[in-house]
Amino acid sequence: MIGFFKSLAVTLQSMLRKPVTVQYPGEHLPMSPRYLGFPGLLWDDAVDEPACTGCLVCARYCPTDCITVSMKDNPLHKEGKSKRRKIVDDFQIRMERCILCGICVEVCNFEAIAMTDYHEEADISRGDLIATKEDLFRMGRDYQKRAGIVVGAGSGSEGEE
């Protein structure tokens, strides 16, 4: 009998409290500025070209081998507009294998890739889970604008987090 009233007291107590539940698809929890979302490629606005040179370093150090990169000669370099001799030709990240570890961002020497805050990238077919160059630039450039990252402004860890 005492136990019954005790449990009733717990029920009443929680009735009077504000719920801690967040109704997810409608509401979102605030994300930390360091949030490790899906990696995206950054854009060099000064030259209006990708910051990525296709150097393959990220692909080599990715623990799950989910990055595919190829490079080509940079036409803007011949015209003398850009310092990048080579530029990214194709870039793919396989979302279903990426573990969002951030190693690609750490090892990139050109601040060309960043962990964006995109995280709702679920899809219904496997093929759609391959992020193409266009997808990566869409995410990266949008994030860049919101986070105020300028490629080439400083050296080092500008693009991180």
Add this chain to the structure above:
Amino acid sequence: MVAEADLQTVDMLLNMGPQHPSTHGVFRIVLTIDGERIVDAEPHIGYLHRGTEKLCERENYRQIITLFDRLDYVANFNNELVFVMAAEKLMGLEVPERAQFIRVILAELNRISSHMLFYGAFGTDIGVLATPFMYGFRERERIQQLFEAVTGARMMHSYFRVGGVADDLPDGFTAHTRALLDELKRGVQECDRLLTYNEIFLERTVNVGAITGEEAIDFGVSGPVLRASGVPMDVRVAEPYLVYDRFDYEIPLGKNGDCWDRFWVRIEEMRQSIAIVEQALAMMPEGPFQAPVAKFGFVRPPRGDTYARAENPRGDFGVYLVSQGENTPYRVKIRGPSFCNLMALKRMTVGHYIADAVVILGSLDIVLGEVDR
């Protein structure tokens, strides 16, 4: 009427798992039962085997940290810690004090969040449907938000590095943690009040799955399960690592080694962890958070081997590391506390009812990611 002695009875095999809601992952246990009593219990593991130890032989020291996150996926910081400690030991690296304090704070908070998960899941195992689970996850969520602010990820942090941590703590960390600790104190108190001395809870757990200290030692059990049997063994005290020798805290000990003791030890441990974090916050010095090592943490420890261990929420987690002086280890052997604690399962369950098997398994608090590796 046939006399009972003339009846031909056979034991029945009951297959629990791998898809059973109370096996905490993909774990299978084959029970031989005589009526409702358990005569034999045989665990089958390996459903979550990912070959972590083998993978460690081809990944470099920075990449392996991501693998260790995924071993015991409820206590990620504690796992990372042991691996980086092993590598540092081999390299003879002095870790800056600030980094050591950051590690202690995060590891202890992780212990609380892990025990909170245990609290929720154990309540459900007993049959208290939703309330403990909600309480546990409410507290856990608060801790995870702090983790997200520090590392950017809620669970798979990969934040510890050989020689320190990846980044300094974010602004406002101390205030955030202090507020969190106040909430946690209230939360632990509430959890304690709800379940610990509840009549039905006592009926279900006291004297269920009891194991003596000597038996526990014989089985190689460690962590809260061992301490519930009254054996004062905690790696933090026995072989202090990081800066654990500077804090003032107690090691809660049980008496009977039954399910209730195992539960109570964990509740008390949460309180002690809160005390440790409080002291660590007050003592944390300023300074560098990373010792100078190779770029990106791609270290090459010298030829040799070493063993590092630490007290995980589940027990004594150890890593045996052999290096040939290359950028990948030659061999990494992991001693998983869940795996060793599982050894005692048969001894604990035999003679009890089927329903108690669920409770006993829950009280061991295994995480299959680390059992199967």
